[in-house]
Amino acid sequence: MFLKNCLRIFSSARIRFLLNNNVKASTFVNYKSVASLSTSKLALESEKVKVTFVLNDGKRLETVANVGDTLLDVVVNNDLNIEGFGACEGTVTCSTCHVILKPEDFERLPEEASDEERDMLDLAYSLTETSRLGCQITLTKELDGLEVKVPETINDARS
Amino acid sequence: MSFMGIKLITRFYCSFENVVPRVCIVGSGPAGFYAAMHLCKKLNNVHIDILEKLPVPFGLVRYGVAPDHPEVKNVINQFTKVANKPNVNFYGNIALGKDIDLLQLRQHYDAVLLTYGAEEDKTLGIENEEANNIVAARNFVGWYNGHPRDKDLKIDLSGTTAAILGQGNVALDVARMLLTPIDILRKTDITEHALAALADSKVKELYLIGRRGPLQVAFTIKELREQLNLPNCKTVWREQDFEGVSSVVSKLGRPRKRLTELMLKSVSESSNINIMPGDKCFKPIFFRSPNKFLTDNMNHVTGIELTCNRLEGDNLEYQKCIATDEKEFLDCSLVFRSIGYTSVKVDKDIIFDTNGFVTNDKGRVIEDNVSSLAKLYVAGWLGTGPAGVILHTMSNAFLVAKTICEDLKDCKNLSSKGGFQEVRKILLKSNQSHIIVDWNGWEKIDNYEVELGKKYGKPREKLCSISKMLEIASS
Numbered sequence: 147m148f149l150k151n152c153l154r155i156f157s158s159a160r161i162r163f164l165l166n167n168n169v170k171a172s173t174f175v176n177y178k179s180v181a182s183l184s185t186s187k188l189a190l191e192s193e194k195v196k197v198t199f200v201l202n203d204g205k206r207l208e209t210v211a212n213v214g215d216t217l218l219d220v221v222v223n224n225d226l227n228i229e230g231f232g233a234c235e236g237t238v239t240c241s242t243c244h245v246i247l248k249p250e251d252f253e254r255l256p257e258e259a260s261d262e263e264r265d266m267l268d269l270a271y272s273l274t275e276t277s278r279l280g281c282q283i284t285l286t287k288e289l290d291g292l293e294v295k296v297p298e299t300i301n302d303a304r305s
Numbered sequence: 306m307s308f309m310g311i312k313l314i315t316r317f318y319c320s321f322e323n324v325v326p327r328v329c330i331v332g333s334g335p336a337g338f339y340a341a342m343h344l345c346k347k348l349n350n351v352h353i354d355i356l357e358k359l360p361v362p363f364g365l366v367r368y369g370v371a372p373d374h375p376e377v378k379n380v381i382n383q384f385t386k387v388a389n390k391p392n393v394n395f396y397g398n399i400a401l402g403k404d405i406d407l408l409q410l411r412q413h414y415d416a417v418l419l420t421y422g423a424e425e426d427k428t429l430g431i432e433n434e435e436a437n438n439i440v441a442a443r444n445f446v447g448w449y450n451g452h453p454r455d456k457d458l459k460i461d462l463s464g465t466t467a468a469i470l471g472q473g474n475v476a477l478d479v480a481r482m483l484l485t486p487i488d489i490l491r492k493t494d495i496t497e498h499a500l501a502a503l504a505d506s507k508v509k510e511l512y513l514i515g516r517r518g519p520l521q522v523a524f525t526i527k528e529l530r531e532q533l534n535l536p537n538c539k540t541v542w543r544e545q546d547f548e549g550v551s552s553v554v555s556k557l558g559r560p561r562k563r564l565t566e567l568m569l570k571s572v573s574e575s576s577n578i579n580i581m582p583g584d585k586c587f588k589p590i591f592f593r594s595p596n597k598f599l600t601d602n603m604n605h606v607t608g609i610e611l612t613c614n615r616l617e618g619d620n621l622e623y624q625k626c627i628a629t630d631e632k633e634f635l636d637c638s639l640v641f642r643s644i645g646y647t648s649v650k651v652d653k654d655i656i657f658d659t660n661g662f663v664t665n666d667k668g669r670v671i672e673d674n675v676s677s678l679a680k681l682y683v684a685g686w687l688g689t690g691p692a693g694v695i696l697h698t699m700s701n702a703f704l705v706a707k708t709i710c711e712d713l714k715d716c717k718n719l720s721s722k723g724g725f726q727e728v729r730k731i732l733l734k735s736n737q738s739h740i741i742v743d744w745n746g747w748e749k750i751d752n753y754e755v756e757l758g759k760k761y762g763k764p765r766e767k768l769c770s771i772s773k774m775l776e777i778a779s780s
Contacts, residue, residue, distance in 0.1 A: 227346075229342065229343065229346060229703065230339065230342070230383070230699050230703070233379065233380040233383060233695065233696075233699070234376050234377060234379045234380065235376075235379040235382065237376035237379065238376075239374065239376040239377050239527075240377065240380070240694070240695060240696060241696055242696055242699065261530070262527070262530075264563065265525070265526045265527040265530060265563070266527065268525070268526060268559060268560035268563060268564075269525060269560070269694055269696060270696070271696075271700065273559065273560075299699065299700055299703055300700055300703045300704045300707060
């Protein structure tokens with residue numbers, strides 16, 4: 147529980163940091179440095195979990211991630227090749243980091259989606275009952291082996 | 306320096322390849338950049354030149370996204386990564402149809418992709434629409450966002466009551482700019498001229514008028530929630546507009562359902578609302594279409610004559626509105642027209658359909674084939690119509706870029722095209738001192754604006770003068 151709270155504080159602090167700074171063209175590069183400068187992250191560095199992103203064409207991107215990172219952090223820090231993922235850099239103002247979870251994983255996430263997250267999900271393509279924004283899922287030890295589906299980003303707006 | 310090196314090496318290397326396809330993208334907004342992103346990812350070898358009418362990139366991300374939504378602009382970082390790729394070039398201050406024509410681009414490239422969006426606003430075509438203080442939302446947005454075209458917008462904010470015609474996200478952006486406490490706006494990159502005018506604004510009652518009902522609103526839930534949560538602003542609905550709505554909510558799809566539920570919640574709260582002195586009021590009205598504008602002897606708008614509508618059709622979300630004989634009058638001294646955007650035919654060779662979009666199939670512009678010319682494509686609002694959020698434009702741009710990749714791969718006999726070298730010759734031939742702003746030039750403007758912003762305690766103060774931009778870019 148204590149750990150979970152730490153994580154929560156850590157990730158919300160980071161989002162706030164981004165909110166305050168994003169205007170001066172914070173690039174992905176210094177976004178990364180924001181993440182690694184955090185002391186709480188260093189303390190947790192030893193804790194790793196396996197995460198798999200399954201792309202629409204069936205391709206599986208398997209990666210090892212730090213406990214305490216969000217799924218968006220995982221994509222950015224590992225340079226995973228997912229086109230257009232995380233356009234707003236984790237500020238819950240777009241839905242480009244939409245992921246679909248297995249029902250059992252969805253159920254065991256420590257936090258439910260906020261209204262703001264649901265608002266953004268409502269604009270996503272291929273919305274499901276177990277959809278979440280990757281930037282809002284913080285990895286815990288319990289989520290080791292998590293597998294999420296990344297829905298197709300190519301859609302014909304007129305169809 | 307190292308960048309130049311990489312670029313030179315790439316060019317040198319490429320000259321040994323068979324032929325590297327050259328793609329020209331016209332317009333550097335989200336559609337253009339997302340298409341470039343996909344092309345770079347899917348093609349091992351491609352040259353991409355992004356042409357832009359203004360000296361600065363990013364289109365509506367810079368000039369459309371509201372100043373109090375800086376998070377949405379974070380996507381600029383992804384676009385900047387694309388622009389920094391050695392095989393991608395940005396060339397600003399080049400207008401299609403004016404500095405260069407489409408035929409010329411198609412002679413010198415292997416594929417030409419039009420992504421120049423929809424820059425004009427739709428008009429109503431009703432009496433007195435040209436009266437003073439009837440403002441196109443598009444120009445108002447451009448004004449507070451520092452678009453050079455709109456810097457001298459005439460707007461009188463000295464009246465207390467204003468109305469917005471239209472119920473989309475642009476309408477809600479306009480409302481938020483008028484109703485947000487000025488000290489919140491001060492910290493954004495809103496232009497100084499707009500900030501000064503809004504600080505003196507007397508507008509405290511703002512109507513948001515839609516021709517259809519609550520189930521057909523075009524704005525999205527995030528924007529509504531923001532509006533409902535604005536400090537010192539109360540939302541007042543007309544309860545009768547929501548008759549029968551609660552009984553159909555459960556039949557709606559999730560997005561529409563949640564949006565409608567939020568409205569219903571606010572309606573029930575607004576019945577016992579307590580409006581404090583100093584509060585501003587936001588008043589959505591449904592089932593009303595403007596019939597004509599009323600004016601005084603100075604040709605200044607004084608009100609709107611509205612036609613009352615009823616809805617017909619079985620599909621609740623897509624009901625059509627039918628005018629009744631009933632009329633209603635609304636007094637107001639300022640009106641915003643926010644009923645949508647429309648694209649401009651910038652070149653005689655661009656063919657539009659009756660909807661005002663460029664006719665296309667998955668981005669391929671439908672036309673009689675002229676084999677010696679580059680194939681023509683369209684993405685973003687110019688091809689889909691002006692609707693949707695950045696995600697939808699991203700998705701469409703990826704789709705069209707995929708089409709281009711397929712066509713380029715199929716194309717066996719590409720001949721070597723001159724690309725931008727030829728474009729530059731054409732530009733300089735007609736005007737020897739034509740300034741082309743490359744990415745380096747934009748970075749200079751960018752730095753200048755950020756520095757200027759520091760003076761005002763803002764993340765950026767945008768330059769609104771094209772000549773000043775050009776001066777800084779070429780310094």
